Amino acid sequence: MTEIRERVCDERRAALWAALLSWYDANKRDLPWRRSDDPYAVWISESMLQQTRVETVIPYFRRFMERFPTVGSLAEADVDEVLARWSGLGYYSRARRLHAAAAQLLELHEGEFPRDRAAAEALPGVGAYTAGAVLSIAYDLEEPLIDGNVQRVLARWFHVEGLVSRAATRRELEGLAEALVRGVGDPASWNQALMELGATICLPREPRCGGCPVEAFCEARAQGAEHAVPVLPRRPAPIDVELELFLVEEGGRVLLQRRGTGDRMAGLWELPTRELASGTPRLFPAELELTLLAREELGELRHTITRHKITAKVHKAVLGDSELPPRCAWFAGAELSGLGLTGMTKKALTLGRGRSL
């Protein structure tokens, strides 16, 4: 910590604050969640933004807030409806945890997001990043946060060369984030400015140092090392997965099956699916619970789930027997948009039925 204090001396800190905050004030993007400092809206947006691009999140955020405008409306909703509104955003456990956390907020905190960091981090799905974001952005508390963008910006400003997945490097970056937010006066803008710089200027592969408002303070830039830090762990190799999806329609209704509890994407609905090949334990069942007779190949789609690169053939099919297993059900076309469908099933239905959901 002593070393961090030396690196973030008062003079340098004040100059950084002034340069970054004035740039942010003039250049921040107009994003729907920035129009409110409602802790609930900040919490929902920050939960959606984890591992998901801003452009993707915007329509989901709007629709989610329209349907669940308050903690109470989210807590009281059926989890299936929450999943339906989340459908297509991926990482569905986040939606389940949001729903569970809303119930806890009602039960333990009178529906208010807590101002205390430990209480915030005790909520389902709320980690250090989300807690820091809500406390600083909504309550203007001088709480640090580190996401991928902030990690990159700090590692470059202070030329942090350690592998970012190492505990010592993480502690160093946390110390820097904390030293910079304490005393800033406007922590809501400061934390958002750090993230904004990382998202729009200090880009991972091609940082735009020429247009950077804090170039003069950047140690990595001064040493010509802006491409060398942060040092990220090697990405795991992608896994190729081949699937068959079966579109069974009868009287305008579509046959879907529900993913079981304990499965990835538990509770979501999908077309009956069979995994043909992959190099790892199966993501999808190898055997169909239904007897299906494929009639016609409708096309092929590609889909990615984390590092799984899926190629799926979509077949029109008919049922080979009349008994439906318990996890299968028929749905009319008008019901589909209200269901929690997997992203791949949405793509397959669009391909098979010629209209998007």
Ligand code: SF4
């Ligand atoms: S000077 Fe370049 S590397 Fe440094 S913070 Fe700015 S954009 Fe990032």
